[in-house]
Amino acid sequence: MNPIDKQAQQRDGADPLAPFREQFLIPRGDDGRDWAYFCGNSLGLQPRAVSAALAHELRCWGELAVEGHFKGELPWMDYHEFVRDDLALVAGAKPCEVVAMNSLSTNLHLLMVSFYRPTKQRPAILIEAGAFPSDRYAVESQIRFHGFDPASDLIELEPDEPAGTISDAAIARAIAGHGERLALVLMPGVQYRSGQRFDLAAITAQAHAVGAIAGFDLAHGFGNVPLDLHDAGADFAVWCHYKYGNAGPGAVAGAFVHERHADSDRPRFAGWWGHDRETRFQMGPDFVPARGADGWQLSNPPILALAPLRVSLQLFRQAGMDRLREKSIALTGWLAEQVVNELDDVLEIVTPAESHRRGAQLSLRVRAGREAGRELFGFLAGQGIIGDWREPDVIRISPVPLYNTHADIARFIEAVAQWRRQGGQRNG
Numbered sequence: 001m002n003p004i005d006k007q008a009q010q011r012d013g014a015d016p017l018a019p020f021r022e023q024f025l026i027p028r029g030d031d032g033r034d035w036a037y038f039c040g041n042s043l044g045l046q047p048r049a050v051s052a053a054l055a056h057e058l059r060c061w062g063e064l065a066v067e068g069h070f071k072g073e074l075p076w077m078d079y080h081e082f083v084r085d086d087l088a089l090v091a092g093a094k095p096c097e098v099v100a101m102n103s104l105s106t107n108l109h110l111l112m113v114s115f116y117r118p119t120k121q122r123p124a125i126l127i128e129a130g131a132f133p134s135d136r137y138a139v140e141s142q143i144r145f146h147g148f149d150p151a152s153d154l155i156e157l158e159p160d161e162p163a164g165t166i167s168d169a170a171i172a173r174a175i176a177g178h179g180e181r182l183a184l185v186l187m188p189g190v191q192y193r194s195g196q197r198f199d200l201a202a203i204t205a206q207a208h209a210v211g212a213i214a215g216f217d218l219a220h221g222f223g224n225v226p227l228d229l230h231d232a233g234a235d236f237a238v239w240c241h242y243k244y245g246n247a248g249p250g251a252v253a254g255a256f257v258h259e260r261h262a263d264s265d266r267p268r269f270a271g272w273w274g275h276d277r278e279t280r281f282q283m284g285p286d287f288v289p290a291r292g293a294d295g296w297q298l299s300n301p302p303i304l305a306l307a308p309l310r311v312s313l314q315l316f317r318q319a320g321m322d323r324l325r326e327k328s329i330a331l332t333g334w335l336a337e338q339v340v341n342e343l344d345d346v347l348e349i350v351t352p353a354e355s356h357r358r359g360a361q362l363s364l365r366v367r368a369g370r371e372a373g374r375e376l377f378g379f380l381a382g383q384g385i386i387g388d389w390r391e392p393d394v395i396r397i398s399p400v401p402l403y404n405t406h407a408d409i410a411r412f413i414e415a416v417a418q419w420r421r422q423g424g425q426r427n428g
């Protein structure tokens with residue numbers, strides 16, 4: 001056995017969370033081997049418990065029909081309540097601050113309706129340059145919707161570090177520098193392309209110091225890195241659950257509204273499910289918002305989409321957020337170490353080297369250029385090693401502590417080395 005495989009075996013043998021892999025369905029290649037699946041940052045694997053949870057709701061629908069709203073083990077009327085405590089745990093929030101609803105981009109718009117209130121003196125939104133397209137479209141359209149101009153009022157913070165990441169100092173400078181014009185600072189928890197993790201508490205404090213709102217897109221943060229939304233003081237946050245949340249394609253998303261806004265009379269777009277629960281079914285004409293994040297709901301929730309989320313989140317509680325983070329740091333740290341030691345001539349790590357500045361994902365730039373990178377990516381996929389490609393030249397590899405192993409990482413390292421032996425990078 002080669003030294004890398006041997007180390008992987010020892011590390012996996014000593015991993016207290018190893019049994020959680022059994023809780024997931026792992027796709028197999030034609031050769032009958034499990035995939036080395038590093039794409040949990042895009043679509044998390046399916047927890048085995050999902051089928052039964054869905055079958056249960058289908059049975060309730062068949063046997064109880066409309067009475068399923070009130071009867072059965074998990075009455076649909078309160079179904080979003082059944083995910084609340086686990087959501088709060090993963091988001092580092094109080095239960096009243098979180099709700100599962102809609103999709104990420106929808107929630108971003110809904111919360112900007114309330115928390116982006118531009119004025120002539122203070123019209124601007126600060127985001128990171130190279131933000132996820134949906135977020136950029138959302139903020140740009142909000143700025144226009146209010147009659148302002150993205151050319152002057154959308155401020156995009158450029159990377160200042162060699163690999164294309166952003167220093168804490170640059171963030172602080174930008175917020176202070178644009179201070180009086182900033183209505184909203186909207187930053188990611190973990191940047192989707194670079195894998196850089198940001199300090200939510202520091203950014204929030206800097207935004208508040210200049211009188212701006214602090215909002216976060218946690219699409220790549222939720223279920224990946226420890227979040228402390230309440231203590232960080234963030235005003236609002238949104239995320240999806242199909243990435244590290246493992247709740248299935250297009251899963252219902254999440255939203256956070258800080259307790260200090262729980263009784264807010266800020267403008268909002270209202271719907272009946274956001275109405276105070278006690279009086280919702282009096283069906284009166286006037287909207288009385290439910291306290292906290294619940295008050296931003298629009299519609300009665302999609303039960304068949306919430307059922308997978310309910311069982312998926314239970315795994316986070318069982319594994320424990322601290323233990324998951326500990327394993328994540330070990331897994332990704334080992335991946336980084338092997339890339340630096342074995343593959344430095346092939347791959348450059350874009351993601352920051354310090355573990356507190358990243359989550360599970362490493363973004364790897366292929367030194368030989370885009371064409372070689374595409375080829376390597378295809379070569380890996382052919383061996384059942386599944387990462388993803390982000391234009392123009394980045395391969396993202398995300399070892400997920402709930403189901404990935406050091407053996408998966410060893411396969412990746414050996415496959416890239418094999419590609420190099422075959423002269424792959426010369427093709428670039």
Ligand SMILES: *Cc1c(COP(=O)(O)O)cnc(C)c1O
Binds near residue numbers: 105219240
């Ligand atoms: C994945 C992701 C999205 C996707 O938005 P949906 O509304 O769920 O389609 C948006 N923003 C970021 C930063 C993402 O990583």
